[in-house]
Amino acid sequence: MMGIETTTSKSFLVVVIIVLVSTVVLIAQGMLPNYYQLKPITSSTTTHSTTTTMQQSTTTKSSSLLLDSETNSNNIIYGHxxxxxxxxxNLNGRMAATYDNVCGNKGYSYDAYQFNSRGRHNNITIPGHNIDVISEVSKNNKEYNNNNNNNGKGKYDxxxxxxxxxxxxxxxxxxxxxQEKEWxxxxxxxxxxxxxxxxNNNNNSTLTLELHVPCREPxxxxxxxxxxxxxxxxxxENESKITIQKAIDKVYMKRLGxxxxxxxxxxxxxxLKCFTPFPLENYIHYMKDKLHSRRFPVPYYQPRTTNKKHDKxxxxxxxxxSDEYKQKVIQLLIEKHPYMKFCSECIGSSNELQL
Known part of the structure; x- marks a missing residue:
């Protein structure tokens, strides 16, 4: 009996060994699945992977382009x-006190906060009468200052x-x-x-200057x-002593205007765009969607006075x-002065800013 059991055990062991060897051979030949092998990448998987990669690349590129577009979408520079x-x-000064990146001979954004604080503290409303670095430089420079006096108040500030x-x-x-310069x-x-x-930017986009021209009742x-x-x-009225044209010429700011x-x-x-300047708040509010607001708005704007209030x-x-006389005055203003002609044609047209 013992001999039979030993023989059977040996036979079983041989069978097991044969099965194991056969399995290894089949796996090596790829005839049986091996869950520890890397699965081959099929064409459909490749296509999906490539498509996903391309989509991710496109999305990244689009996001990058969108960011650049958002950053550079506004190729308009606004002029007053x-x-x-x-x-x-006051329009220039208040724009500088409200928005960033405003540059003007009557006020810049970068120093508007402190400039208005000093002006309010010292109760100075006349342009050029503040004492600061620019006034100190200009009061000793004949090119900048033809109105110097001994109290430090120059022509500029x-x-x-x-x-x-x-x-x-x-x-x-x-x-x-x-700007108040020549055209x-x-x-x-x-x-x-x-x-x-x-x-400098290798930028193919062209900048446009949208120039805003204020137009009052003539x-x-x-x-x-x-x-x-x-x-x-x-x-x-009868033009017996002075013609309407001469009366206009005596007071019109021809050289400055x-x-x-x-x-x-x-x-x-x-x-070129036109707008009605008064009240100033309407124009300043109109520009809020076109310019960035200041991080620190100027809490108290110090008004500038350039004219004594005239008594109508x-x-x-x-x-x-008569109304006829007034109409002749307006007509001569339009005929003789390009600015007045522009305003007469622009106000009420599609080029008037809708404040």
Whole structure:
């Protein structure tokens, strides 16, 4: 019996060994599944993987492009053509006190907070009468200051920046520019910025200057000019002593005004828009979706005064002249001055800003 059991055990062991050897051979030949082997990548898996990778790459690229687009989508630089007696000094100052990247000869964003704080503390409202670094530099510089006195108040300050200092600062970081210069400044500015945009950024997109021109009711505007010069407009309904044209010429700010606007604005990268400047709040609010608000808004804006308030009751044109006479005044203003002609055509058109 013992011999039979031993023989059986040996036979069973041989069978087990044969089965194990056969299994190993079959696995080696790929005829039996091995769950520890890496599965071969099928064509469908490859396609799916490639598609997923491409989608991820496209998504990443799109996100990158979207970010660049969001960063650079606004290829518009806004300009404010500061025409005399249109509230431009306070408009420039309040824009700088409300938004970032505002650059103007009557105020910059970067120093508006402290400038207004000092002005309020010292109760200074006249442009050029604050004492700061710019006033200290300008009071000893004949090029900057022709109105020097002994109390340190010069012609310029941080709320009335001289041309030389503005050029030294540059306009490369400005999203909104307010300026009282001759009209040629604007095409030169946008051409220069576009050249830098192309050279420095390898940017194929072209910058556009949207230039905002303030337009007042013409007779009110003319009377403000007369007030600025401390002159009275002479009314002569019959034009026996003075013609309407001569009466206009005596008070119109031709040298300061006509040089700032021209009918030669033909630059394709400049878009002219008009707006009614008063009340200033309407325009400032209109720009909120186009400019970035300041991180620290100026809590107290210190107003600028450039004119004594004129008394309409002492201005003969309102009560002592006929509607026909007033219409002749308006017509002559439009015929003789490109700025007035532009305003007459722009107000009420699609180019008027809807404040």
């Amino acid at each position: 053509l500061h025409f005399p007696k249109t509230g431009g000094s 941080r709320g009335k920046v001289p041309k030389g200092i503005m050029n030294e600062i540059g306009y490369e970081d400005c999203n909104y520019i307010s 040629e400044f604007w095409p030169e500015l946008i051409n220069n910025l576009n050249q830098k945009n192309e050279d 007779i009110q505007h003319l009377m403000s000019m007369a007030s600025h010069f401390n002159k009275k407009y002479e009314c002569d 006509d040089g700032r606007f021209s009918n030669k604005f033909t630059n394709t990268n400049i878009e 009751s002492k201005e003969c044109i309102w009560d002592s002249t």
